[in-house]
Amino acid sequence: MGEVATETAKQKVEQLLRQLPDDCDLEDIQYRLYVLQTLENRMKAAEAGEFVSQEEAEKRMSKWILK
Secondary structure (H helix, E strand, C coil): CCCCCCCCHHHHHHHHHHHCCCCCCHHHHHHHHHHHHHHHHHHHHHHCCCCCCHHHHHHHHHCCCCC
16 A cells, blocks of 8 residues: 655754755754754644644733733
């Protein structure tokens, strides 16, 4: 059937490195890895239904915002 090929962590890092300029430093690489991992974690949470609606977020934020 239609199996979805998933990239390994190593493959994701290799792809990320290919996209960066040759003169990037370790801090650039660390930041990009952090962003990649954060996005993946948030996508998994969203797929699992672990998020709040826009309406709920606005309700929660209204407690912090002075009017």
